[in-house]
Amino acid sequence: MRFRDFHKNIKIRLIENFISRFIGSMIFPFMSIYLAVHFGAKIAGLLLLVNVFIGIGINFLGGYFADQFGRKKVMLFAETLRFLAFLTMMICNSPWFESAAITFAMMTVNSICWGLAGPANQAMLIDVSTPPQRKLMYSISYWANNLSIAVGGILGAFLFKDYLFELFLSLSFAAAVTAFLVAFFIDESHRPVVEELKPAQHVMQLLSTYKRVFQDRLFVLFTIAGVLILSMEFQLTNYIGIRLSDEMPTQQFLLWEFDGVQTMGFLRSENTIMVVILMLFVTRIPHSLKDKSVLVWSCFFFTSGYGVLAYSNSLTLLFLMMAVLTIGEVFRVPVEQSYMAAIPPDDARSSYMAFGGLKFNLSMLVASVTVSLGAVFSSMLMAIVITSIGLIGTLIFFIISPELDARKEQAQLRQAG
Known part of the structure; x- marks a missing residue:
């Protein structure tokens, strides 16, 4: 079993995840310092906690939506929204304009995007892989995550303070490439029969789905x-x-x-x-x-x-x-x-x-x-x-x-x- 034997969805996601995590690791581990500088340590801790709980809640919605409407649609929406969030963070930390409040709001939007896209991305990898492929697939993914976090974290320690605008520019470009790849190169791996349901019916179906889990x-x-x-x-x-x-x-x-x-x-x-x-x-x-x-x-x-x-x-x-x-x-x-x-x-x-x-x-x-x-x-x-x-x-x-x-x-x- 070799990397080239994987479905193209897997190849694209593994490479894209490595690049995105590599750049993200130069920024997000240090955002607690950024928030502490602008809001104080106590407020920063509360803001990060709010971010975590929002991500958890959206995670359940992301899982439901991906099963109900298809993986690609949810992923494309999330990746497009993530690109806009990173672009806004770049503007809000540019030489011409600075806003810590908007930056935190966009961090929250990014947490929402992770919650929406995460379950869809994981499910898609399972959809297009066979059981014999999965151990190698997950080994490569784990290896790439550790390498990107290690190298990105080291570079971020040197670049975060003085080159935050450039880092957000790089992250915005990576997010744009990701959205482009999802839109034009990723194949839909789950095509459910879409039912016309009212919002209240969706709520009941969501609760029924997680009751089953x-x-x-x-x-x-x-x-x-x-x-x-x-x-x-x-x-x-x-x-x-x-x-x-x-x-x-x-x-x-x-x-x-x-x-x-x-x-x-x-x-x-x-x-x-x-x-x-x-x-x-x-x-x-x-x-x-x-x-x-x-x-x-x-x-x-x-x-x-x-x-x-x-x-x-x-x-x-x-x-x-x-x-x-x-x-x-x-x-x-x-x-x-x-x-x-x-x-x-x-x-x-x-x-x-x-x-x-x-x-x-x-x-x-x-x-x-x-x-x-x-x-x-x-x-x-x-x-x-x-x-x-x-x-x-x-x-x-x-x-x-x-x-x-x-x-x-x-x-x-x-x-x-």
């Missing part, structure tokens, strides 16, 4: 397990980062000295670099393990690594366990996402993807709760709590793995038929 026990358990496992990843910049900053003494490692904050930065860099390198080879590594075994064991090593990071102050052990958990991560992500792609029925893929998209926000919530607990509990007890969270997610995956395989086989049969 919530009643899918396997998908709900799969999402819960995914939230618990993903929350491990956010511990590094939340509880673990705070603990290292407070507890870890400055230590010598090879030719350098590291304090807690520097150690956290180095661990993040180690993780990103290893993901980018290992993802180039992970799909080519031959092994006899079944997908369910890979999923469970990778989650176990991922959890064990973060459990050690939550307690140890030994630089050598921290760097070693980061390597261990990163290996678990690169094996877990493609398998987990290929299972996710096999669970939804064909007529409700976007709605399922919208619900599954909550994993990020809920994982951040779990990580935030551990920060509060860390102010009360000892490091040892917190390490036990964090490890237990990951092990519960691993156990859920282990319990539902036979059902996941059965659902995957059903999806393959449907596609073959």
